[in-house]
Amino acid sequence: MSDQTSPEIMIEVVDLHKRFKDLHVLKGISTTVKRSEVVAVMGPSGSGKSTFLRCLNRLEEPNSGHIYIEGVDILSPYIDINKLRTEMGMVFQSFNLFPHMTCIQNVMLAPMHVRKISRDEAYERGIKLLEKVGLAHKADAYPEQLSGGQQQRVAIARALAMQPQIMFFDEPTSALDPEMIGEVLDVMSTLAREGMTMVVVSHEMGFIRKAADRVLFLADGLLVEEGSPEEIFNNPQHARTKDFLSKIL
Amino acid sequence: MPMTTATTAKANTSAKFMRSHPAWMHWVRHPYFLRGTLVALILYALFLLPAPGAPAALADKLNLGVFTVLVLAWSALILADGDRPDWLQSIVAFGLVGVMGWLFYRYSGAHWDKLAAAFFDWGRLSGSWWLLLDGLKVTLLIGLISTFLSVLIGAAVGILRTLGSPTLNLFLTAYIDIFRSIPMAVLMVVIFFALPYMGISFGSIATTVVALSIGYGAYASESFRAGFEAIHYGQIEAARALGLSRWQCMRMIMLPQAIPVVIPSLTGILVSMLKDTAVASLVASPELLKRARELYTSKASPTPLVASALIYLVVIIPLTRLANLLEHRMKKVR
Numbered sequence: 022m023s024d025q026t027s028p029e030i031m032i033e034v035v036d037l038h039k040r041f042k043d044l045h046v047l048k049g050i051s052t053t054v055k056r057s058e059v060v061a062v063m064g065p066s067g068s069g070k071s072t073f074l075r076c077l078n079r080l081e082e083p084n085s086g087h088i089y090i091e092g093v094d095i096l097s098p099y100i101d102i103n104k105l106r107t108e109m110g111m112v113f114q115s116f117n118l119f120p121h122m123t124c125i126q127n128v129m130l131a132p133m134h135v136r137k138i139s140r141d142e143a144y145e146r147g148i149k150l151l152e153k154v155g156l157a158h159k160a161d162a163y164p165e166q167l168s169g170g171q172q173q174r175v176a177i178a179r180a181l182a183m184q185p186q187i188m189f190f191d192e193p194t195s196a197l198d199p200e201m202i203g204e205v206l207d208v209m210s211t212l213a214r215e216g217m218t219m220v221v222v223s224h225e226m227g228f229i230r231k232a233a234d235r236v237l238f239l240a241d242g243l244l245v246e247e248g249s250p251e252e253i254f255n256n257p258q259h260a261r262t263k264d265f266l267s268k269i270l
Numbered sequence: 271m272p273m274t275t276a277t278t279a280k281a282n283t284s285a286k287f288m289r290s291h292p293a294w295m296h297w298v299r300h301p302y303f304l305r306g307t308l309v310a311l312i313l314y315a316l317f318l319l320p321a322p323g324a325p326a327a328l329a330d331k332l333n334l335g336v337f338t339v340l341v342l343a344w345s346a347l348i349l350a351d352g353d354r355p356d357w358l359q360s361i362v363a364f365g366l367v368g369v370m371g372w373l374f375y376r377y378s379g380a381h382w383d384k385l386a387a388a389f390f391d392w393g394r395l396s397g398s399w400w401l402l403l404d405g406l407k408v409t410l411l412i413g414l415i416s417t418f419l420s421v422l423i424g425a426a427v428g429i430l431r432t433l434g435s436p437t438l439n440l441f442l443t444a445y446i447d448i449f450r451s452i453p454m455a456v457l458m459v460v461i462f463f464a465l466p467y468m469g470i471s472f473g474s475i476a477t478t479v480v481a482l483s484i485g486y487g488a489y490a491s492e493s494f495r496a497g498f499e500a501i502h503y504g505q506i507e508a509a510r511a512l513g514l515s516r517w518q519c520m521r522m523i524m525l526p527q528a529i530p531v532v533i534p535s536l537t538g539i540l541v542s543m544l545k546d547t548a549v550a551s552l553v554a555s556p557e558l559l560k561r562a563r564e565l566y567t568s569k570a571s572p573t574p575l576v577a578s579a580l581i582y583l584v585v586i587i588p589l590t591r592l593a594n595l596l597e598h599r600m601k602k603v604r
């Protein structure tokens with residue numbers, strides 16, 4: 022792989038549909054994400070951004086279409102979805118740390134029980150990651166003892182502990198008080214600089230301008246527009262995009 | 271007296287305020303009134319009450335009625351008054367219980383000596399205690415095994431219900447509803463006397479264990495369900511997104527979070543179950559109540575029954591306390 026000069030395709034989504042009963046949430050989404058690319062997903066509430074993201078690691082089962090991760094059809098029934106998910110980290114709006122475990126236990130859990138690495142190795146890796154997000158000193162604290170921003174950074178460390186190829190973020194800062202948003206975005210910017218492939222649902226314009234390579238704009242379950250942050254922010258083509266941007270700017 | 275401190279000044283103004291705006295019937299709260307009426311009641315008790323024995327004459331009945339009402343009214347003046355100190359209220363409460371007991375003892379007309387001889391004839395029990403203790407052993411054995419099995423059934427059913435399969439849920443809900451509706455006595459009798467016609471027969475102890483486990487398993491499963499439902503859905507998503515399998519997620523994420531919620535209600539259920547072991551005497555399990563009834567017949571005395579009641583108290587009260595304590599603890603933890 023490393024001998025290829027053209028950036029390889031990490032995620033390929035083809036004509037993705039998702040329905041909840043009568044509600045047609047995703048109406049045929051197609052896009053690709055290259056290795057080390059940072060893709061921001063924007064769109065009004067209810068447009069299907071979370072659903073799109075959750076289909077990518079099959080927390081939701083799509084109704085039709087194809088998703089290839091590194092060329093592997095992940096909707097195939099022959100796929101071990103648990104193995105596959107270890108390649109994709111996910112960070113949620115509401116952190117979802119495990120409240121009955123300390124931070125370091127949260128971070129060590131999956132590497133030990135899914136990757137089956139030794140406790141010592143998992144601990145070492147966990148502490149390194151907590152250091153990376155600036156929370157090594159909170160290793161033995163329980164989530165409820167941390168601020169929202171700190172919890173979200175631990176959640177990022179927990180996802181990174183599986184050494185995933187791709188990271189998904191679903192509005193990681195929208196449950197946070199304004200003064201804590203920065204610390205989480207900093208961690209994400211660092212990850213982006215280090216070459217992590219990321220798909221981020223977010224409306225943080227500053228972060229997107231700085232870190233994202235491409236913006237997908239979803240509305241009503243359709244991919245209305247995509248382009249570089251400059252193109253989308255400065256020169257939106259579609260009426261829905263213009264309307265939405267005028268509201269959040 | 272010179273007013274030196276602010277508190278006396280304040281007390282004074284409030285007293286003045288109360289003098290100019292007296293509450294309705296405020297004098298009933300006055301210490302002099304309460305002390306005076308107390309003395310009057312004591313004098314009443316000493317000199318005006320009828321002679322001991324069940325009152326026959328209407329006048330005596332009225333006399334007793336009036337006295338009882340006066341005692342109750344006087345106690346109410348203290349007990350219902352939020353400003354009275356706790357110690358005074360406890361003294362009055364215990365005093366009230368004492369007076370009522372005394373009245374009952376004096377005027378119920380019961381033959382106390384004969385009653386005591388019948389109910390507390392411990393001498394008659396001598397040499398038979400081992401039978402009761404044998405019964406207690408069986409009761410505890412049944413209780414222990416059924417506890418284990420019903421928690422197991424409850425957890426299994428609770429876990430299966432988290433799978434969210436509609437067909438499976440239909441069966442599980444049917445199980446829960448049916449066995450929570452059938453009285454334990456009926457369940458035991460059916461298993462013991464009816465199932466043998468279908469070629470399924472259990473001994474009496476096995477019947478008891480099966481009935482208690484199945485019946486209380488249904489209750490326990492509801493506890494577990496409540497425990498699982500208290501878990502935020504995001505927890506399960508986070509676990510699954512990390513690649514944990516369903517079973518790992520159950521073991522490492524859901525059960526540890528559900529158990530603190532489950533334990534208090536589960537302990538309560540298990541205490542009820544221990545009491546329901548007494549129903550087993552219907553199917554002739556040699557447990558405590560059965561033994562007590564045997565002795566009741568053979569000794570022609572109710573003392574063994576009283577003894578069994580005391581034994582149940584001694585065993586179950588600590589468990590009830592434990593259940594309350596756990597509930598308290600778990601509430602603090604969360």
Ligand SMILES: Nc1ncnc2c1ncn2[C@@H]1O[C@H](COP(=O)(O)OP(=O)(O)OP(=O)(O)O)[C@@H](O)[C@H]1O
Binds near residue numbers: 044046065
């Ligand atoms: N599990 C579900 N069952 C039924 N409907 C759902 C479910 N999940 C999402 N929906 C519906 O699908 C639509 C899209 O939801 P989604 O969460 O993907 O939107 P979103 O773009 O992420 O919105 P937001 O910005 O509010 O997070 C909404 O109308 C929502 O009500």
Ligand SMILES: [Mg+2]
Binds near residue numbers: 070
């Ligand atoms: Mg969303």
